[in-house]
Amino acid sequence: MDDIEEVGHNCESGFVWILHKKKKEHTFNKLNQAVSYDTEVTAFVEKGKMKKVTGVKIKDMSLVEVYVDDSSADKVTIKADTGLSDTHDAAVFALGE
Numbered sequence: 001m002d003d004i005e006e007v008g009h010n011c012e013s014g015f016v017w018i019l020h021k022k023k024k025e026h027t028f029n030k031l032n033q034a035v036s037y038d039t040e041v042t043a044f045v046e047k048g049k050m051k052k053v054t055g056v057k058i059k060d061m062s063l064v065e066v067y068v069d070d071s072s073a074d075k076v077t078i079k080a081d082t083g084l085s086d087t088h089d090a091a092v093f094a095l096g097e
Contacts (some may be wrong), residue, residue, distance in 0.1 A: 003020050003021040003022060004018060004019070004020055005019045005020065005021060006018070006019040007019075009045075013044065014044045014045045014046050015042065015043075015044055016042065016043055016044075016045055017040065017041065017042045018040070018041045018042075019039065019040055020037065020038075020039050020040075020041075021039070022039060023036060023037065023038055023039055024036065024037040025037070028092055028093065030091075030092040031088065031092050033058065034058075034059075035056060035057070035058055035063075036056070036057045037055060037056055038054075038055035038056070038057075039055075040054070040055050041053070041054065041055035041056055042054045042055060048067055048068045048069075048070065049065070049066070049067040049068070050065065050066045050067070051064070051065045051067075052064065052065075053065060053066065058078070058080065061080035061081060061082050061084070062080060062081040063078060063079070063080060063081075064079055064080060064081050065077075065078070065079040065085075066078050066079070067079075068090070073090070074089060074090050074091075075087050075088070075089065075090065076088055076089075076090050076093060
């Protein structure tokens with residue numbers, strides 16, 4: 001990601017943030033899915049999970065949670081603000097994909 005202005009992490013709360021100069025769009029080729037990132041992306045992180053995500057959209061839905069279940073570390077589940085969720089092989093999110 002280019003044009004990053006600031007990245008931060010509060011170790012106590014798990015709060016992370018990224019500030020960009022402009023909105024970004026990325027297509028995950030193996031999913032044929034475009035994702036847009038606002039100029040400010042935030043989340044609370046803990047082992048295997050990002051929750052209360054802001055600034056990330058898939059189609060017209062806001063992404064609110066991403067997690068990996070301990071019993072199936074090769075699967076990633078994403079959850080939208082609508083309550084819909086989907087699980088994918090972790091490999092589709094690898095760098096360069």
